[in-house]
Amino acid sequence: MPEMIRVEGLQKTFRVMERRPGLRGAVLNLFAPRHRMVQAVNAVSFSLQAGELVGYLGPNGAGKSTTIKVLTGLLVPTAGEVQVNGVVPWKVRERYVRQIGAVFGYRSTLWWDLPVIDSLELLQPMYDIPPARFRSNLAEFSRLLDLEPFINTPVRSLSLGQRMRADICAALLHEPHLLFLDEPTIGLDVVAKEHIRQFVSHVNRQRGVTVLLTTHDLSDVERLCERVMILDLGRLLYDGSLAGLNDAFESFWSLKVDFAEDYADVNLPGLPAPRREGRQAVYAFDHRELSSAELIRRLLERFAIADLEVRRPPLEETIRRIYQEKLLVDGERGQAV
Ligand SMILES: Nc1ncnc2c1ncn2[C@@H]1O[C@H](COP(=O)(O)OP(=O)(O)O)[C@@H](O)[C@H]1O
Ligand SMILES: [Mg+2]
Numbered sequence: 202m203p204e205m206i207r208v209e210g211l212q213k214t215f216r217v218m219e220r221r222p223g224l225r226g227a228v229l230n231l232f233a234p235r236h237r238m239v240q241a242v243n244a245v246s247f248s249l250q251a252g253e254l255v256g257y258l259g260p261n262g263a264g265k266s267t268t269i270k271v272l273t274g275l276l277v278p279t280a281g282e283v284q285v286n287g288v289v290p291w292k293v294r295e296r297y298v299r300q301i302g303a304v305f306g307y308r309s310t311l312w313w314d315l316p317v318i319d320s321l322e323l324l325q326p327m328y329d330i331p332p333a334r335f336r337s338n339l340a341e342f343s344r345l346l347d348l349e350p351f352i353n354t355p356v357r358s359l360s361l362g363q364r365m366r367a368d369i370c371a372a373l374l375h376e377p378h379l380l381f382l383d384e385p386t387i388g389l390d391v392v393a394k395e396h397i398r399q400f401v402s403h404v405n406r407q408r409g410v411t412v413l414l415t416t417h418d419l420s421d422v423e424r425l426c427e428r429v430m431i432l433d434l435g436r437l438l439y440d441g442s443l444a445g446l447n448d449a450f451e452s453f454w455s456l457k458v459d460f461a462e463d464y465a466d467v468n469l470p471g472l473p474a475p476r477r478e479g480r481q482a483v484y485a486f487d488h489r490e491l492s493s494a495e496l497i498r499r500l501l502e503r504f505a506i507a508d509l510e511v512r513r514p515p516l517e518e519t520i521r522r523i524y525q526e527k528l529l530v531d532g533e534r535g536q537a538v
Contacts, residue, residue, distance in 0.1 A: 362393030
């Protein structure tokens with residue numbers, strides 16, 4: 202698989218004005234402005250192979266959108282090297298926009314006052330799409346995204362979910378090899394989210410479109426991506442498989458046990474005392490040191506047990522811990538970066 206995106210040592214620093222409060226502050230801001238530097242993206246390196254669908258994850262202000270803007274040629278980085286499909290995005294912007302599709306969740310690229318269909322039709326001459334290709338793409342995307350019910354409605358009257366579907370269609374009509382999606386499901390209801398996920402998955406699988414998707418919605422990633430990159434405060438904290446993320450970060454599992462009888466003491470040597478409620482107890486254990494099978498065996502030796510359930514921590518919890526603890530891993534595919 203050829204390399205589609207290569208980012209090395211990417212850094213983007215913004216100079217922002219420091220706003221001092223109050224009347225005195227307002228005067229100072231005007232006559233003696235003070236600036237400070239915000240490192241939106243800091244020493245970020247990664248690469249994407251053609252055909253990958255990668256989730257770029259991080260809390261608000263992590264630097265996700267800034268990265269996408271650099272990759273789409275909208276921003277020039279402060280330092281670092283970027284090659285996308287063999288070119289430097291911001292240097293050949295005109296030519297480059299024909300090779301990529303981009304959707305930014307918070308703004309539409311469609312004409313606000315035009316019916317969706319007119320807006321989409323305008324893209325044919327704009328991108329010089331062969332008419333037959335244009336027709337068949339439009340028919341396919343419109344069917345998959347279910348655009349028909351609102352295709353004659355002006356963009357400004359669409360719901361957010363409808364607008365997002367129209368925008369994603371618009372981003373793909375010229376058959377780009379690469380699709381950048383910045384928070385495509387933000388603010389959408391569950392049904393609209395699912396619609397968009399299915400479509401993104403379809404273009405990735407059926408058309409081999411390489412997709413880089415930013416989101417702070419973990420269910421997007423769980424549903425779509427095998428590989429995730431996690432960014433916080435401009436730094437890449439993790440790059441690896443979703444499965445590896447769970448394994449690498451979350452070593453503590455829990456075992457919920459329903460005892461068949463009342464026991465006064467259900468402590469096990471070498472383990473923290475379980476949380477108890479009636480005949481139920483929850484043991485926390487580090488699965489790298491003690492397998493769940495071994496733990497169950499030890500319990501069965503001592504107690505009559507009615508039911509057992511091993512619980513792995515949900516991904517949400519894992520990622521929250523990464524954010525909190527800034528852990529770095531050297532996992533199987535996940536790498537300290
Ligand atoms: N044009 C800009 N001018 C100044 N600061 C900016 C600008 N764009 C982004 N930032 C700052 O850079 C950081 C990263 O922002 P952004 O890339 O939008 O994060 P995310 O998309 O992950 O929420 C934030 O602290 C944000 O305030
Ligand atoms: Mg953003």
